[in-house]
Amino acid sequence: MTGCTYGKGNLIHLDYGKNAFTFYRRSDGKAIRIVTRPDAWSSILDEEHLALRQKMSAGQATEADQQRFQEIHQQRSKIILERPLDSMFNVTELTEAQVPAKARVHNSINCAGCGEAVMETRSRIFRGQSYCIPCFEARDRRYT
Ligand SMILES: [Zn+2]
Structure with missing residues (x-):
């Protein structure tokens, strides 16, 4: 949607364990931050969905359980997509954004x-040749 990719280097992943997204537009300096609301999931909590998911994780779900899980899962996805944006996310306009x-x-x-x-x-140099990190580490392990 944004045209940002890891390859181009304009998509930056910060591993903070948060469901938060900040978008910067260089042309006019505008920026917004979108964070999943703490109550976003509890407001659409479905006990049956939860119980079925636990059964599946434990490897105890029957085929009927799995089918029912998928059914509820699709219903929930539809509910999420149709909800107003602000019921799922807090959206803040950043005034003095630190543009990367x-x-x-x-x-x-x-x-x-x-x-x-x-x-x-x-890349990493090993005995005068350039290697990607996994290949370098495989050689480095062999010789240390
Ligand atoms: Zn390699």
């Missing part, structure tokens, strides 16, 4: 191990 620095594009090289393209800045 522009993404830098780096060259790719081919890993001497697997041959896959890897961003040069992420």
Whole structure:
């Protein structure tokens, strides 16, 4: 929807364990932050759905249970999609947003191990050759 991707470097994942999204628009400096409301899920809590999910996690669900779970799951998805946005999320306009620095594009090289393209800045040198991190670590483990 936004055109942002990891590859372009304009999609930034911050592993804070939160369901929060901040969008910046460079053209006019506008920014919004969208956070899932703490009561978003409890307001549509479905005891049967919960019980079936626990049964499935425990590997004790029958085929009928699984079918019923899918049925409720689809109903719940529809409910969520049809709800007003502000019943699920808190949306805040940021006035003095800290806009991230522009993404830098780096060259790719081919890993001497697997041959896959890897961003040069992420590659590692081992005995004079460039490797992707998994191939480097496999060699490094072998020789330490
Ligand atoms: Zn590799």
